[in-house]
Amino acid sequence: MAISPEKKMDLLVSLAKRRGFVYPDSDIYGGFANAWDYGPYGTELKNNIRDAWWKRFVHGREDMVGVDTPVIQHPKVWEASGHLATFSDPLVEDKKTHKRYRLDHLLEAQGIDVSGLSFEQMVAKADEAGLKSPDGNVLAEPKQFNLMFKTFVGVSEDTASVAYLRPETAAGMFTAWKDIRDTMRKKLPFGIAQVGRAFRNEITPGNFIFRTREFEQMEIEYFVKPEEAPQAFEMWLGEMKSWVHDVLNIRPDHVEYKEIPDADRAFYSARTIDVEYHYPFGQKELYGLANRTDYDLSQHQKFSNEDLRWFDADTKERFIPYVIEPSWGLSRTVLAVLCEHLDIDEAPTADVGADGSSAQEPRMVLRLPPALAPVKAAVLPLQKKDGLAEIGRELAAKLRASALVVEFDEGGSIGKRYRRQDEIGTPWCFTVDYQTKEDGTVTVRDRDAMTQERIKMEEVSGWIRSRL
RNA sequence: GCGGGUGUCGUAUAAUGGCCAUUACCUCAGGUUUCCAACCUGAUGACAGGGGUUCGAUUCCCCUCACCCGCUCCA
Numbered sequence: 001m002a003i004s005p006e007k008k009m010d011l012l013v014s015l016a017k018r019r020g021f022v023y024p025d026s027d028i029y030g031g032f033a034n035a036w037d038y039g040p041y042g043t044e045l046k047n048n049i050r051d052a053w054w055k056r057f058v059h060g061r062e063d064m065v066g067v068d069t070p071v072i073q074h075p076k077v078w079e080a081s082g083h084l085a086t087f088s089d090p091l092v093e094d095k096k097t098h099k100r101y102r103l104d105h106l107l108e109a110q111g112i113d114v115s116g117l118s119f120e121q122m123v124a125k126a127d128e129a130g131l132k133s134p135d136g137n138v139l140a141e142p143k144q145f146n147l148m149f150k151t152f153v154g155v156s157e158d159t160a161s162v163a164y165l166r167p168e169t170a171a172g173m174f175t176a177w178k179d180i181r182d183t184m185r186k187k188l189p190f191g192i193a194q195v196g197r198a199f200r201n202e203i204t205p206g207n208f209i210f211r212t213r214e215f216e217q218m219e220i221e222y223f224v225k226p227e228e229a230p231q232a233f234e235m236w237l238g239e240m241k242s243w244v245h246d247v248l249n250i251r252p253d254h255v256e257y258k259e260i261p262d263a264d265r266a267f268y269s270a271r272t273i274d275v276e277y278h279y280p281f282g283q284k285e286l287y288g289l290a291n292r293t294d295y296d297l298s299q300h301q302k303f304s305n306e307d308l309r310w311f312d313a314d315t316k317e318r319f320i321p322y323v324i325e326p327s328w329g330l331s332r333t334v335l336a337v338l339c340e341h342l343d344i345d346e347a348p349t350a351d352v353g354a355d356g357s358s359a360q361e362p363r364m365v366l367r368l369p370p371a372l373a374p375v376k377a378a379v380l381p382l383q384k385k386d387g388l389a390e391i392g393r394e395l396a397a398k399l400r401a402s403a404l405v406v407e408f409d410e411g412g413s414i415g416k417r418y419r420r421q422d423e424i425g426t427p428w429c430f431t432v433d434y435q436t437k438e439d440g441t442v443t444v445r446d447r448d449a450m451t452q453e454r455i456k457m458e459e460v461s462g463w464i465r466s467r468l
Numbered sequence: 469g470c471g472g473g474u475g476u477c478g479u480a481u482a483a484u485g486g487c488c489a490u491u492a493c494c495u496c497a498g499g500u501u502u503c504c505a506a507c508c509u510g511a512u513g514a515c516a517g518g519g520g521u522u523c524g525a526u527u528c529c530c531c532u533c534a535c536c537c538g539c540u541c542c543a
Contacts (some may be wrong), residue, residue, distance in 0.1 A: 089542095092540095348508050433502065433503075
Protein backbone atom coordinates (compact mmCIF):
# COMPACT_ATOMS: atom_id res chain seq x y z
CA MET A 1 0.00 0.00 0.00
CA ALA A 2 1.35 3.39 -0.93
CA ILE A 3 2.04 5.90 1.81
CA SER A 4 1.90 9.57 0.85
CA PRO A 5 5.32 11.27 0.89
CA GLU A 6 4.22 13.88 3.43
CA LYS A 7 3.08 11.19 5.85
CA LYS A 8 5.98 8.89 5.16
CA MET A 9 8.72 10.97 6.79
CA ASP A 10 6.61 11.54 9.91
CA LEU A 11 5.83 7.83 10.13
CA LEU A 12 9.45 6.96 9.60
CA VAL A 13 10.86 9.41 12.15
CA SER A 14 8.41 8.27 14.81
CA LEU A 15 8.93 4.57 14.01
CA ALA A 16 12.69 5.14 14.11
CA LYS A 17 12.45 6.55 17.59
CA ARG A 18 9.76 4.24 18.95
CA ARG A 19 11.51 1.10 17.75
CA GLY A 20 15.10 2.05 18.50
CA PHE A 21 16.54 2.81 15.05
CA VAL A 22 17.39 6.51 15.36
CA TYR A 23 17.00 8.84 18.34
CA PRO A 24 17.60 12.59 18.58
CA ASP A 25 21.12 13.01 19.96
CA SER A 26 21.66 14.60 23.39
CA ASP A 27 17.93 14.15 24.00
CA ILE A 28 18.29 14.67 27.76
CA TYR A 29 19.71 18.15 27.08
CA GLY A 30 16.87 19.09 24.76
CA GLY A 31 18.58 17.75 21.66
CA PHE A 32 21.42 19.06 19.53
CA ALA A 33 20.68 20.39 16.08
CA ASN A 34 20.99 17.78 13.34
CA ALA A 35 22.76 15.23 15.47
CA TRP A 36 21.22 11.78 15.75
CA ASP A 37 21.99 8.62 17.67
CA TYR A 38 21.74 5.26 15.98
CA GLY A 39 19.84 3.10 18.44
CA PRO A 40 20.28 -0.66 18.78
CA TYR A 41 18.42 -1.62 15.58
CA GLY A 42 19.74 1.34 13.58
CA THR A 43 23.28 0.38 14.50
CA GLU A 44 22.68 -3.22 13.38
CA LEU A 45 21.14 -2.05 10.10
CA LYS A 46 24.01 0.36 9.42
CA ASN A 47 26.63 -2.25 10.25
CA ASN A 48 24.90 -4.80 8.02
CA ILE A 49 24.92 -2.39 5.09
CA ARG A 50 28.57 -1.57 5.72
CA ASP A 51 29.55 -5.24 6.00
CA ALA A 52 27.62 -6.20 2.87
CA TRP A 53 29.45 -3.45 1.01
CA TRP A 54 32.87 -4.48 2.29
CA LYS A 55 32.23 -8.13 1.52
CA ARG A 56 31.10 -7.37 -1.99
CA PHE A 57 33.63 -4.78 -3.05
CA VAL A 58 36.72 -5.60 -0.99
CA HIS A 59 36.64 -9.30 -0.06
CA GLY A 60 34.78 -10.20 -3.23
CA ARG A 61 37.32 -8.73 -5.63
CA GLU A 62 40.88 -9.51 -6.54
CA ASP A 63 41.60 -5.91 -7.53
CA MET A 64 40.74 -4.24 -4.20
CA VAL A 65 42.34 -3.55 -0.83
CA GLY A 66 40.93 -1.79 2.21
CA VAL A 67 42.41 0.88 4.47
CA ASP A 68 41.45 2.85 7.55
CA THR A 69 43.05 6.28 7.80
CA PRO A 70 42.66 9.01 10.45
CA VAL A 71 39.99 11.69 10.60
CA ILE A 72 42.72 14.23 11.35
CA GLN A 73 45.55 14.17 8.85
CA HIS A 74 48.45 16.46 8.01
CA PRO A 75 47.01 19.93 7.19
CA LYS A 76 48.99 19.90 3.92
CA VAL A 77 46.62 17.20 2.68
CA TRP A 78 43.82 19.76 2.45
CA GLU A 79 46.04 22.32 0.83
CA ALA A 80 46.92 19.81 -1.88
CA SER A 81 43.37 18.55 -2.32
CA GLY A 82 42.09 22.08 -2.80
CA HIS A 83 39.67 21.92 0.11
CA LEU A 84 41.35 24.73 2.04
CA ALA A 85 41.02 27.13 -0.84
CA THR A 86 37.62 26.17 -2.19
CA PHE A 87 35.71 24.62 0.69
CA SER A 88 34.95 27.99 2.18
CA ASP A 89 32.45 30.62 1.13
CA PRO A 90 32.32 34.36 1.89
CA LEU A 91 28.68 35.23 2.47
CA VAL A 92 26.88 38.55 2.84
CA GLU A 93 23.32 39.35 3.72
CA ASP A 94 20.98 41.99 2.32
CA LYS A 95 19.93 43.93 5.42
CA LYS A 96 16.48 44.61 4.05
CA THR A 97 15.42 41.43 2.25
CA HIS A 98 17.60 39.12 4.40
CA LYS A 99 18.61 37.23 1.29
CA ARG A 100 22.15 35.93 1.33
CA TYR A 101 24.71 36.07 -1.41
CA ARG A 102 28.23 34.94 -2.02
CA LEU A 103 30.49 37.96 -1.82
CA ASP A 104 32.76 36.73 -4.62
CA HIS A 105 29.76 36.32 -6.92
CA LEU A 106 28.55 39.86 -6.24
CA LEU A 107 32.02 41.28 -6.88
CA GLU A 108 32.35 39.36 -10.11
CA ALA A 109 28.97 40.69 -11.20
CA GLN A 110 30.43 44.19 -10.76
CA GLY A 111 33.30 43.25 -13.06
CA ILE A 112 35.78 43.00 -10.20
CA ASP A 113 38.30 40.18 -10.55
CA VAL A 114 38.41 38.17 -7.32
CA SER A 115 40.73 35.35 -8.37
CA GLY A 116 43.38 34.72 -5.74
CA LEU A 117 41.96 37.28 -3.32
CA SER A 118 41.79 36.45 0.38
CA PHE A 119 38.61 36.98 2.35
CA GLU A 120 39.96 40.23 3.85
CA GLN A 121 40.99 41.53 0.43
CA MET A 122 37.53 40.79 -0.94
CA VAL A 123 35.93 42.66 1.96
CA ALA A 124 38.22 45.64 1.27
CA LYS A 125 37.27 45.59 -2.44
CA ALA A 126 33.59 45.52 -1.51
CA ASP A 127 34.00 48.54 0.80
CA GLU A 128 35.94 50.38 -1.89
CA ALA A 129 33.25 49.80 -4.48
CA GLY A 130 30.42 50.58 -2.04
CA LEU A 131 28.92 47.22 -2.90
CA LYS A 132 25.14 46.92 -2.68
CA SER A 133 22.87 43.88 -2.94
CA PRO A 134 21.24 43.08 -6.32
CA ASP A 135 18.11 44.77 -4.94
CA GLY A 136 20.17 47.90 -4.23
CA ASN A 137 20.11 47.51 -0.44
CA VAL A 138 22.81 47.89 2.17
CA LEU A 139 24.74 44.72 2.96
CA ALA A 140 25.63 43.39 6.39
CA GLU A 141 29.22 42.62 7.38
CA PRO A 142 30.50 39.69 5.25
CA LYS A 143 31.10 36.41 7.04
CA GLN A 144 33.40 33.53 6.24
CA PHE A 145 31.85 30.08 6.11
CA ASN A 146 34.35 27.28 6.12
CA LEU A 147 32.84 23.91 5.44
CA MET A 148 35.78 22.17 7.15
CA PHE A 149 35.84 21.78 10.92
CA LYS A 150 38.98 23.25 12.38
CA THR A 151 40.74 21.97 15.46
CA PHE A 152 44.11 22.19 17.18
CA VAL A 153 46.78 19.54 17.59
CA GLY A 154 49.01 20.15 20.60
CA VAL A 155 48.67 20.80 24.30
CA SER A 156 47.87 24.49 24.24
CA GLU A 157 46.02 26.32 21.53
CA ASP A 158 48.51 29.13 21.03
CA THR A 159 51.50 26.89 20.32
CA ALA A 160 49.59 24.16 18.56
CA SER A 161 49.12 23.80 14.84
CA VAL A 162 45.76 24.06 13.19
CA ALA A 163 44.34 20.82 11.84
CA TYR A 164 41.10 19.82 10.13
CA LEU A 165 38.55 17.05 10.42
CA ARG A 166 38.33 15.36 7.04
CA PRO A 167 35.42 16.51 4.86
CA GLU A 168 35.58 13.22 2.91
CA THR A 169 37.37 9.91 3.34
CA ALA A 170 38.91 9.95 -0.14
CA ALA A 171 42.08 11.82 0.83
CA GLY A 172 43.27 8.94 3.00
CA MET A 173 43.37 6.61 0.01
CA PHE A 174 45.53 9.08 -1.90
CA THR A 175 47.97 9.62 0.94
CA ALA A 176 48.23 5.84 1.43
CA TRP A 177 48.63 5.26 -2.31
CA LYS A 178 52.43 5.22 -2.30
CA ASP A 179 52.73 2.68 0.53
CA ILE A 180 50.09 0.44 -0.98
CA ARG A 181 51.69 0.67 -4.41
CA ASP A 182 55.03 -0.34 -2.88
CA THR A 183 53.85 -3.13 -0.55
CA MET A 184 50.73 -4.82 -1.87
CA ARG A 185 52.01 -6.28 -5.17
CA LYS A 186 48.92 -5.10 -7.05
CA LYS A 187 48.76 -4.43 -10.77
CA LEU A 188 46.75 -1.68 -12.45
CA PRO A 189 43.85 -1.44 -12.41
CA PHE A 190 43.17 -1.79 -8.71
CA GLY A 191 41.30 0.10 -6.03
CA ILE A 192 41.56 1.19 -2.41
CA ALA A 193 38.43 1.19 -0.27
CA GLN A 194 37.59 2.88 3.00
CA VAL A 195 34.58 3.28 5.27
CA GLY A 196 34.57 6.05 7.80
CA ARG A 197 33.29 9.29 9.19
CA ALA A 198 33.55 12.64 7.48
CA PHE A 199 32.65 16.08 8.78
CA ARG A 200 31.22 19.14 7.08
CA ASN A 201 30.07 22.31 8.72
CA GLU A 202 26.98 22.45 6.53
CA ILE A 203 25.07 25.71 6.50
CA THR A 204 21.77 23.98 5.94
CA PRO A 205 21.61 20.49 7.41
CA GLY A 206 18.27 18.81 7.77
CA ASN A 207 15.76 16.21 6.60
CA PHE A 208 16.34 13.80 9.47
CA ILE A 209 19.61 11.92 8.90
CA PHE A 210 19.89 13.01 5.23
CA ARG A 211 22.27 15.92 5.75
CA THR A 212 24.14 16.07 9.04
CA ARG A 213 27.43 17.62 9.99
CA GLU A 214 28.92 14.26 10.82
CA PHE A 215 28.25 11.37 8.46
CA GLU A 216 29.66 8.10 7.18
CA GLN A 217 30.94 7.34 3.72
CA MET A 218 32.01 4.24 1.86
CA GLU A 219 34.46 5.21 -0.84
CA ILE A 220 36.64 3.60 -3.46
CA GLU A 221 39.50 5.16 -5.37
CA TYR A 222 40.08 2.95 -8.40
CA PHE A 223 43.43 3.52 -10.12
CA VAL A 224 43.68 2.89 -13.86
CA LYS A 225 45.76 3.66 -16.92
CA PRO A 226 44.44 6.94 -18.32
CA GLU A 227 43.21 5.34 -21.51
CA GLU A 228 41.25 2.73 -19.53
CA ALA A 229 39.40 5.27 -17.41
CA PRO A 230 36.20 5.41 -19.51
CA GLN A 231 35.66 1.65 -19.40
CA ALA A 232 36.44 1.51 -15.66
CA PHE A 233 33.83 4.23 -15.21
CA GLU A 234 31.25 2.07 -16.99
CA MET A 235 32.24 -0.96 -14.92
CA TRP A 236 31.68 0.95 -11.67
CA LEU A 237 28.42 2.40 -12.89
CA GLY A 238 27.25 -1.17 -13.41
CA GLU A 239 28.49 -2.17 -9.95
CA MET A 240 26.64 0.73 -8.34
CA LYS A 241 23.42 -0.15 -10.12
CA SER A 242 23.72 -3.76 -9.10
CA TRP A 243 24.35 -2.75 -5.48
CA VAL A 244 21.29 -0.51 -5.40
CA HIS A 245 18.97 -3.04 -6.97
CA ASP A 246 20.33 -6.46 -5.98
CA VAL A 247 21.58 -5.75 -2.46
CA LEU A 248 19.37 -2.89 -1.26
CA ASN A 249 16.39 -4.14 -3.30
CA ILE A 250 15.44 -0.60 -4.29
CA ARG A 251 13.03 -0.32 -7.19
CA PRO A 252 14.70 0.88 -10.41
CA ASP A 253 12.17 3.66 -10.90
CA HIS A 254 13.03 5.11 -7.48
CA VAL A 255 16.59 5.91 -8.58
CA GLU A 256 17.95 8.31 -11.19
CA TYR A 257 21.42 8.15 -12.69
CA LYS A 258 22.05 11.76 -13.55
CA GLU A 259 24.83 12.69 -15.94
CA ILE A 260 26.30 15.99 -14.74
CA PRO A 261 26.85 18.37 -17.67
CA ASP A 262 30.29 19.89 -18.30
CA ALA A 263 29.39 23.29 -16.89
CA ASP A 264 28.29 21.92 -13.50
CA ARG A 265 31.16 19.53 -12.89
CA ALA A 266 34.18 20.16 -10.72
CA PHE A 267 37.03 21.40 -12.93
CA TYR A 268 39.13 18.24 -12.48
CA SER A 269 36.34 15.81 -13.28
CA ALA A 270 36.10 14.36 -16.77
CA ARG A 271 32.75 12.74 -16.07
CA THR A 272 30.36 12.66 -13.12
CA ILE A 273 27.15 10.77 -12.52
CA ASP A 274 24.99 11.48 -9.48
CA VAL A 275 22.92 8.62 -8.21
CA GLU A 276 19.74 10.15 -6.84
CA TYR A 277 17.02 8.49 -4.80
CA HIS A 278 13.38 9.56 -4.63
CA TYR A 279 13.25 10.41 -0.92
CA PRO A 280 9.84 11.42 0.43
CA PHE A 281 11.14 15.02 0.62
CA GLY A 282 12.44 15.03 -2.96
CA GLN A 283 14.90 13.52 -5.38
CA LYS A 284 18.30 13.90 -3.71
CA GLU A 285 21.80 12.61 -4.02
CA LEU A 286 22.52 9.16 -2.66
CA TYR A 287 25.79 8.22 -4.35
CA GLY A 288 28.28 9.75 -6.77
CA LEU A 289 30.60 8.42 -9.43
CA ALA A 290 33.41 10.55 -10.87
CA ASN A 291 36.34 10.27 -13.20
CA ARG A 292 38.80 12.43 -11.25
CA THR A 293 41.55 12.08 -13.87
CA ASP A 294 45.06 12.40 -12.42
CA TYR A 295 44.12 15.49 -10.41
CA ASP A 296 44.48 14.11 -6.87
CA LEU A 297 47.72 12.20 -7.26
CA SER A 298 49.25 15.07 -9.28
CA GLN A 299 48.37 17.53 -6.55
CA HIS A 300 49.77 15.33 -3.80
CA GLN A 301 52.90 14.67 -5.84
CA LYS A 302 53.38 18.41 -6.23
CA PHE A 303 52.80 19.27 -2.56
CA SER A 304 54.71 16.32 -1.08
CA ASN A 305 57.62 16.20 -3.56
CA GLU A 306 57.23 12.41 -3.62
CA ASP A 307 57.16 10.47 -6.87
CA LEU A 308 53.64 9.06 -7.00
CA ARG A 309 53.83 7.75 -10.55
CA TRP A 310 53.14 4.18 -11.52
CA PHE A 311 55.88 2.16 -13.27
CA ASP A 312 54.54 -0.05 -16.01
CA ALA A 313 56.83 -3.09 -16.23
CA ASP A 314 55.72 -3.94 -19.79
CA THR A 315 56.12 -0.60 -21.46
CA LYS A 316 58.78 0.74 -19.04
CA GLU A 317 56.67 3.90 -18.79
CA ARG A 318 56.03 6.01 -15.71
CA PHE A 319 52.74 7.88 -15.38
CA ILE A 320 50.19 9.13 -12.90
CA PRO A 321 47.15 6.85 -12.94
CA TYR A 322 43.66 8.17 -13.46
CA VAL A 323 41.18 7.67 -10.65
CA ILE A 324 37.60 6.52 -10.89
CA GLU A 325 35.84 7.36 -7.62
CA PRO A 326 32.57 5.64 -6.74
CA SER A 327 31.35 7.14 -3.48
CA TRP A 328 28.53 5.84 -1.28
CA GLY A 329 26.90 7.70 1.60
CA LEU A 330 26.38 5.13 4.37
CA SER A 331 24.05 7.26 6.50
CA ARG A 332 22.06 8.15 3.39
CA THR A 333 21.84 4.50 2.46
CA VAL A 334 20.28 3.76 5.85
CA LEU A 335 17.70 6.46 5.20
CA ALA A 336 17.00 5.32 1.63
CA VAL A 337 16.62 1.70 2.72
CA LEU A 338 14.18 2.69 5.48
CA CYS A 339 12.17 4.90 3.10
CA GLU A 340 12.12 2.23 0.40
CA HIS A 341 10.97 -0.64 2.58
CA LEU A 342 8.58 1.02 5.04
CA ASP A 343 5.13 -0.16 4.08
CA ILE A 344 1.61 -0.41 5.40
CA ASP A 345 -0.62 -3.29 4.39
CA GLU A 346 -3.55 -5.24 5.78
CA ALA A 347 -3.29 -8.06 8.26
CA PRO A 348 -6.07 -10.26 9.61
CA THR A 349 -7.22 -9.84 13.20
CA ALA A 350 -8.49 -12.42 15.66
CA ASP A 351 -12.04 -11.19 15.10
CA VAL A 352 -13.90 -13.59 12.87
CA GLY A 353 -17.07 -12.38 11.20
CA ALA A 354 -20.30 -14.30 10.64
CA ASP A 355 -19.11 -15.43 7.20
CA GLY A 356 -15.99 -16.96 8.72
CA SER A 357 -13.55 -14.35 7.34
CA SER A 358 -11.25 -12.34 9.59
CA ALA A 359 -11.48 -8.59 9.97
CA GLN A 360 -8.50 -6.69 8.53
CA GLU A 361 -6.27 -4.19 10.30
CA PRO A 362 -3.56 -1.94 8.88
CA ARG A 363 -0.07 -3.29 9.61
CA MET A 364 3.20 -1.38 9.50
CA VAL A 365 6.05 -3.44 8.13
CA LEU A 366 9.68 -2.87 7.17
CA ARG A 367 10.36 -5.10 4.19
CA LEU A 368 14.14 -5.08 4.60
CA PRO A 369 16.23 -7.53 2.59
CA PRO A 370 16.92 -10.36 5.09
CA ALA A 371 20.69 -9.85 4.89
CA LEU A 372 20.27 -6.26 6.09
CA ALA A 373 17.59 -6.84 8.75
CA PRO A 374 18.79 -5.98 12.28
CA VAL A 375 17.19 -9.13 13.68
CA LYS A 376 17.14 -12.24 11.50
CA ALA A 377 14.57 -14.21 13.43
CA ALA A 378 12.35 -14.13 16.50
CA VAL A 379 11.49 -17.19 18.57
CA LEU A 380 8.00 -17.01 20.05
CA PRO A 381 6.32 -19.54 22.32
CA LEU A 382 2.60 -19.71 21.58
CA GLN A 383 1.98 -19.69 25.35
CA LYS A 384 4.18 -18.95 28.32
CA LYS A 385 3.00 -22.02 30.14
CA ASP A 386 3.21 -25.78 29.60
CA GLY A 387 6.95 -25.62 28.98
CA LEU A 388 6.67 -23.88 25.61
CA ALA A 389 8.66 -20.85 26.83
CA GLU A 390 11.53 -23.07 27.96
CA ILE A 391 11.73 -24.83 24.60
CA GLY A 392 11.70 -21.47 22.82
CA ARG A 393 14.37 -19.99 25.03
CA GLU A 394 16.59 -22.96 24.32
CA LEU A 395 16.06 -22.69 20.55
CA ALA A 396 16.90 -18.96 20.64
CA ALA A 397 20.10 -19.68 22.56
CA LYS A 398 21.12 -22.29 19.98
CA LEU A 399 20.58 -19.85 17.13
CA ARG A 400 22.62 -17.21 18.92
CA ALA A 401 25.40 -19.72 19.37
CA SER A 402 25.45 -20.14 15.60
CA ALA A 403 26.08 -16.38 15.23
CA LEU A 404 22.56 -15.34 14.24
CA VAL A 405 20.92 -12.24 15.70
CA VAL A 406 17.67 -13.50 17.21
CA GLU A 407 15.12 -12.32 19.74
CA PHE A 408 13.02 -14.30 22.17
CA ASP A 409 9.65 -12.79 23.10
CA GLU A 410 6.99 -14.33 25.32
CA GLY A 411 4.96 -11.23 26.19
CA GLY A 412 1.39 -10.57 25.02
CA SER A 413 -0.63 -12.28 22.34
CA ILE A 414 1.09 -14.05 19.47
CA GLY A 415 -0.35 -11.59 16.93
CA LYS A 416 1.04 -8.66 18.83
CA ARG A 417 4.50 -10.20 18.87
CA TYR A 418 4.37 -10.81 15.11
CA ARG A 419 3.52 -7.14 14.57
CA ARG A 420 6.39 -5.97 16.76
CA GLN A 421 8.82 -7.97 14.65
CA ASP A 422 7.18 -6.67 11.44
CA GLU A 423 7.93 -3.11 12.51
CA ILE A 424 11.65 -3.78 12.91
CA GLY A 425 11.84 -5.80 9.71
CA THR A 426 12.51 -9.27 11.14
CA PRO A 427 12.01 -11.60 8.16
CA TRP A 428 11.00 -14.77 10.06
CA CYS A 429 9.28 -15.73 13.30
CA PHE A 430 9.59 -19.25 14.66
CA THR A 431 6.70 -20.25 16.86
CA VAL A 432 6.88 -23.04 19.43
CA ASP A 433 3.44 -24.62 19.89
CA TYR A 434 1.95 -27.80 21.36
CA GLN A 435 2.89 -29.85 18.33
CA THR A 436 6.52 -28.93 18.97
CA LYS A 437 6.38 -30.99 22.16
CA GLU A 438 5.24 -34.01 20.20
CA ASP A 439 7.33 -33.98 17.03
CA GLY A 440 10.04 -31.33 17.54
CA THR A 441 8.83 -29.07 14.72
CA VAL A 442 8.16 -25.33 14.85
CA THR A 443 6.27 -23.03 12.49
CA VAL A 444 8.04 -20.41 10.37
CA ARG A 445 6.00 -17.32 9.75
CA ASP A 446 7.03 -15.14 6.81
CA ARG A 447 7.08 -11.38 7.38
CA ASP A 448 5.83 -10.34 3.95
CA ALA A 449 3.36 -13.07 3.06
CA MET A 450 2.30 -13.81 6.68
CA THR A 451 2.13 -17.48 5.70
CA GLN A 452 3.43 -20.38 7.77
CA GLU A 453 5.11 -23.71 7.28
CA ARG A 454 6.51 -26.32 9.69
CA ILE A 455 10.13 -27.33 9.91
CA LYS A 456 12.21 -29.39 12.33
CA MET A 457 13.80 -27.45 15.16
CA GLU A 458 17.29 -28.69 14.39
CA GLU A 459 16.95 -27.38 10.82
CA VAL A 460 16.11 -23.80 11.78
CA SER A 461 19.66 -22.46 11.73
CA GLY A 462 20.42 -23.88 8.29
CA TRP A 463 17.02 -22.79 7.00
CA ILE A 464 17.78 -19.18 7.92
CA ARG A 465 21.35 -19.26 6.61
CA SER A 466 20.29 -20.54 3.21
CA ARG A 467 18.05 -17.48 2.83
CA LEU A 468 20.45 -14.70 3.83
C1' G B 469 22.99 33.04 10.04
C1' C B 470 18.16 35.65 8.74
C1' G B 471 12.53 35.65 8.21
C1' G B 472 7.97 32.99 9.52
C1' G B 473 5.66 29.09 12.44
C1' U B 474 5.61 25.38 16.53
C1' G B 475 7.05 23.24 21.62
C1' U B 476 2.10 19.23 27.33
C1' C B 477 4.12 11.45 29.21
C1' G B 478 7.61 7.32 24.03
C1' U B 479 3.36 8.73 20.26
C1' A B 480 -1.28 11.35 19.46
C1' U B 481 -3.99 14.71 22.44
C1' A B 482 -7.46 17.75 26.47
C1' A B 483 -7.85 21.50 29.96
C1' U B 484 -6.37 25.34 33.40
C1' G B 485 -3.51 32.18 36.87
C1' G B 486 -5.12 28.09 42.51
C1' C B 487 -6.84 20.20 44.71
C1' C B 488 -2.20 14.52 42.72
C1' A B 489 -2.61 18.13 34.83
C1' U B 490 -7.07 14.62 30.85
C1' U B 491 -7.73 10.61 27.50
C1' A B 492 -6.18 6.85 23.98
C1' C B 493 -2.27 3.99 22.04
C1' C B 494 2.64 2.23 23.35
C1' U B 495 5.68 0.12 27.40
C1' C B 496 5.92 -2.89 32.05
C1' A B 497 3.72 -6.57 35.81
C1' G B 498 -0.15 -10.18 36.82
C1' G B 499 -4.37 -12.87 34.86
C1' U B 500 -6.58 -14.80 30.38
C1' U B 501 -5.49 -16.59 25.47
C1' U B 502 -3.89 -23.50 21.19
C1' C B 503 -1.20 -18.62 15.58
C1' C B 504 -1.78 -12.42 13.62
C1' A B 505 -2.31 -5.28 17.44
C1' A B 506 -8.57 -9.27 21.42
C1' C B 507 -9.91 -9.02 26.81
C1' C B 508 -9.49 -8.02 32.47
C1' U B 509 -6.62 -5.77 36.72
C1' G B 510 -2.72 -2.70 38.06
C1' A B 511 1.82 0.34 37.27
C1' U B 512 5.64 3.74 35.15
C1' G B 513 5.58 8.10 32.36
C1' A B 514 4.84 15.11 30.33
C1' C B 515 3.88 21.20 30.86
C1' A B 516 11.65 22.03 26.31
C1' G B 517 15.30 24.88 29.72
C1' G B 518 16.34 29.43 32.46
C1' G B 519 14.74 34.11 34.32
C1' G B 520 10.80 37.72 35.38
C1' U B 521 5.62 39.53 36.84
C1' U B 522 2.32 37.49 40.76
C1' C B 523 0.36 35.55 47.34
C1' G B 524 0.45 31.67 43.49
C1' A B 525 2.78 30.57 36.42
C1' U B 526 2.17 24.78 32.37
C1' U B 527 -0.98 29.26 31.35
C1' C B 528 1.22 36.24 30.98
C1' C B 529 6.32 38.58 29.61
C1' C B 530 11.72 38.03 28.31
C1' C B 531 16.00 35.04 26.98
C1' U B 532 17.99 30.36 25.42
C1' C B 533 17.41 25.61 23.10
C1' A B 534 15.03 22.34 19.71
C1' C B 535 11.77 21.15 15.56
C1' C B 536 9.14 22.56 10.75
C1' C B 537 8.90 25.91 6.19
C1' G B 538 11.69 29.45 3.12
C1' C B 539 16.65 31.83 1.63
C1' U B 540 22.13 31.48 1.00
C1' C B 541 25.62 26.68 0.67
C1' C B 542 26.42 21.50 -0.52
C1' A B 543 34.47 21.64 -4.82
